Amino acid sequence: MNILGISAGFHDAAAAVVDGNGNILYAGHSERYSRIKNDPNLHPDLLMDAWQAAGTIDTIAYYEIPWKKQLRQLYSGQGIEWNKLTVKQILKQQFGPCVLPDRIVNYSHHLSHAAAGFQTSPFKRATVVVIDAIGEWDTISIWAAEYHNGQAKYKRLWGQKYPHSIGLFYSAMTQRVGLKPNEDEYILMGMSAYGKPRFADTFKNGLIHNEWDVTFKQNLHTGLDPDFFYHFAHNEEIASSAQTLCENLIYNIMRRAKNFGWSINLVYQGGVALNCLANRNLGEYFENIWIMPNPGDAGSSLGAAALAYGKKLNFTNAYLGHEISSQYPVNALLDSLLSDKIVGVASGRAEFGPRALGNRSLFADPRGPDIKDRVNDIKRRQKFRPFAPIILEEFVDQYFHMPRGWGTSPYMQSVGICRYPDLYPAISHIDGSSRVQTVKKDCGSGIRELLEKWFVITGCPMLLNTSLNIRGEPMVNTRADADRFEQAYNVKVHS
Numbered sequence: 001m002n003i004l005g006i007s008a009g010f011h012d013a014a015a016a017v018v019d020g021n022g023n024i025l026y027a028g029h030s031e032r033y034s035r036i037k038n039d040p041n042l043h044p045d046l047l048m049d050a051w052q053a054a055g056t057i058d059t060i061a062y063y064e065i066p067w068k069k070q071l072r073q074l075y076s077g078q079g080i081e082w083n084k085l086t087v088k089q090i091l092k093q094q095f096g097p098c099v100l101p102d103r104i105v106n107y108s109h110h111l112s113h114a115a116a117g118f119q120t121s122p123f124k125r126a127t128v129v130v131i132d133a134i135g136e137w138d139t140i141s142i143w144a145a146e147y148h149n150g151q152a153k154y155k156r157l158w159g160q161k162y163p164h165s166i167g168l169f170y171s172a173m174t175q176r177v178g179l180k181p182n183e184d185e186y187i188l189m190g191m192s193a194y195g196k197p198r199f200a201d202t203f204k205n206g207l208i209h210n211e212w213d214v215t216f217k218q219n220l221h222t223g224l225d226p227d228f229f230y231h232f233a234h235n236e237e238i239a240s241s242a243q244t245l246c247e248n249l250i251y252n253i254m255r256r257a258k259n260f261g262w263s264i265n266l267v268y269q270g271g272v273a274l275n276c277l278a279n280r281n282l283g284e285y286f287e288n289i290w291i292m293p294n295p296g297d298a299g300s301s302l303g304a305a306a307l308a309y310g311k312k313l314n315f316t317n318a319y320l321g322h323e324i325s326s327q328y329p330v331n332a333l334l335d336s337l338l339s340d341k342i343v344g345v346a347s348g349r350a351e352f353g354p355r356a357l358g359n360r361s362l363f364a365d366p367r368g369p370d371i372k373d374r375v376n377d378i379k380r381r382q383k384f385r386p387f388a389p390i391i392l393e394e395f396v397d398q399y400f401h402m403p404r405g406w407g408t409s410p411y412m413q414s415v416g417i418c419r420y421p422d423l424y425p426a427i428s429h430i431d432g433s434s435r436v437q438t439v440k441k442d443c444g445s446g447i448r449e450l451l452e453k454w455f456v457i458t459g460c461p462m463l464l465n466t467s468l469n470i471r472g473e474p475m476v477n478t479r480a481d482a483d484r485f486e487q488a489y490n491v492k493v494h495s
Contacts, residue, residue: 002054005305007063007112007297009090011182012038014298015050016320016352017057018305022313026053027294027302027352028321032477037183042094049322061304062087062106063297068136069109072162076221107307109135109300110270111143111154116303117267118145119152120315121290127263128154129253132270132296133167133182134221140166140214140253144262150311157260163219166249167272169207172220173242177235181223189277190385192243193431195236200244202229212256214249247278254285264288269303271296274354276435279414283405293318293411294353302352317444318411319359321350322477328446329494333363334453336492337463341365342375344468344493346482348445350475355412356467357437358390358447360475362491364426364464371426371464378489380471386435388412389427391462392451393438399424399462400436408438426464437465468493 001020007013013030026049033043051057066087070080084090087106107115113130128143141159145152171181174188206228209215218225250272257266266286273279273295282289292299292315306313328347336343342364351357362378364371366389376383391399393408400416402409409416416436421428428434439448455461468476468485476482482493 001058002056003059003061003305003308004050004054004057005061005063005301005303005308006042006091006094007301007304008042008094009040009084011040012296012298013040013042014301015042015046016302016305017050017054018302018309018313019054022309022311024302024313024315024320026050026320028350029298029352029474031474032322032350035473035481037472037474047095057101059103059105059308060091060101061308062091062104063112063300063304064109065106065136066090072134072137076162076219105308107304108138110138110141110159112300112303112307113269113295114141114143114145114154114267114303115152115306116299117269117290117292117295118154119306119311119313120292120302121265121267123263123265123267123288123290125263126265126267126290127257127260127286128267128269129257130270131166131250131253131272133165133171134162137161139164139168142253142257142260144260145267147312152306152310152312157262158256160214163221164215165220166214166246167270168220169216170242170246170272172223173238175223177238186274187382187385188239189243189275190429191236191239192277193240193429193433194384195234195238195240197241197244198237199229199231199233199241202231203241203245208245211249212252214253243277246275247281250275250278251281251285254282258285266290269295269299276412276414277433280403280406283403286405289405291411291413293351293355293357293413296354299353318352318357319349319444320352323349324479324495326495328449330446330450330453332494333450334457336494337363337365337454338457340492341368341371342378342491344482344485344491345495346468346476346479346493347495350477353411356465356475357411358439358445358465360468360477362466362468365460366424366426366462366464367460369425375426375464375466378491379466384430386429386433387427387464387466388435388437389424389462390437390439390447390451390465392455393440395461396436396438400434402436408440409436410438410440410443412437424462427462
């Protein structure tokens with residue numbers, strides 16, 4: 001039995017394939033094929049890769065309940081899309097004339113998030129927290145998850161519904177500082193280090209009705225009310241204040257989740273789980289933490305497939321997407337790093353998730369004083385934005401003070417404090433933090449061998465690692481994409 005999980009029709013379409021033994025055969029993003037950021041539709045080449053990985057598809061699992069979503073859209077003033085009331089309507093639009101399998105199942109949006117996390121986690125029992133912008137109606141949910149006779153079981157413990165949403169609040173603040181909502185929230189997070197949270201209480205008093213229950217005085221779906229907050233403020237102060245309030249709300253949810261007493265293990269999902277700055281304190285509430293490397297809606301394609309499968313998935317790493325068949329070019333990358341300090345790689349299977357983890361990456365020597373500016377110039381990014389270090393796992397404690405619960409961070413999901421920011425300025429943010437990626441010996445990518453050889457030659461066990469993409473486009477997917485990157489920025493990309 002092969003199951004095709006689908007997240008599509010609204011934004012950030014993705015597909016995942018799970019076989020009858022719980023192996024993840026493929027998982028990828030449509031935007032990587034179409035080159036359209038957050039593409040809502042399934043690209044034919046994405047479907048081709050998924051179908052080739054499976055051979056045959058017996059079941060399609062869809063990540064949410066369309067008619068409930070349409071009711072919420074009607075309630076919010078968006079109107080109803082009459083051609084998206086059922087899963088079959090949506091799938092016919094996405095698949096065209098293709099013959100669909102007889103078995104088509106679908107699950108609620110937040111349950112798909114929960115399953116994507118729990119059924120890829122190492123835990124037999126966990127408290128699952130989902131925080132995003134909106135599902136059908138849910139914006140926050142807490143679940144008790146465990147396995148009974150090998151079958152994954154979920155019990156909903158608590159939740160909050162639209163329009164009360166941390167995700168919508170953060171997107172509204174992203175828009176308030178002139179960035180693009182639903183896309184640039186991570187830039188707002190980076191900007192927050194440059195300001196003081198002068199207006200955190202202003203935001204709380206003006207916007208929050210009940211901090212413990214996470215209820216808002218305004219519906220922030222369309223942004224801030226124009227009559228709210230006309231005060232003179234620097235964008236950096238707004239960003240810092242928004243981040244502070246966002247964290248306080250998240251931690252109230254984590255306290256509530258902990259108080260249920262279900263488990264010391266936390267599985268955390270939804271788009272808000274990508275806020276790695278807030279994630280640094282999760283260890284204050286739970287002993288063990290798992291955030292699947294693709295916790296947003298695209299990852300719910302795998303969550304829907306997991307629910308249809310019903311049992312624990314065999315998750316080993318995030319390299320699940322389109323494959324560039326080649327041996328990882330370790331020596332060529334080393335030569336380029338030693339001579340030019342900066343180099344790209346496009347080799348092996350693409351990462352499933354929003355972060356480059358070594359197979360579609362731009363690397364640089366983290367030690368040079370000019371490296372950060374050079375890489376920002378290449379990627380046409382704002383100068384204030386930080387870069388992440390990728391480091392051999394066994395050295396992380398020597399170079400970073402990692403927060404409780406984050407001894408390792410293989411998917412860049414938390415920040416640590418760099419112990420030697422003057423020596424490694426390219427990967428140290430203005431507040432001393434770094435979004436650390438640790439690399440274990442069996443990581444599934446040639447990046448491990450590259451780091452080992454780099455360390456032998458330089459005595460430095462880490463590199464700067466950022467995504468290989470042209471500004472405004474998704475990450476490089478194919479060799480042709482890599483060639484375009486080379487031509488646009490005159491940076492060598494090895495495969």
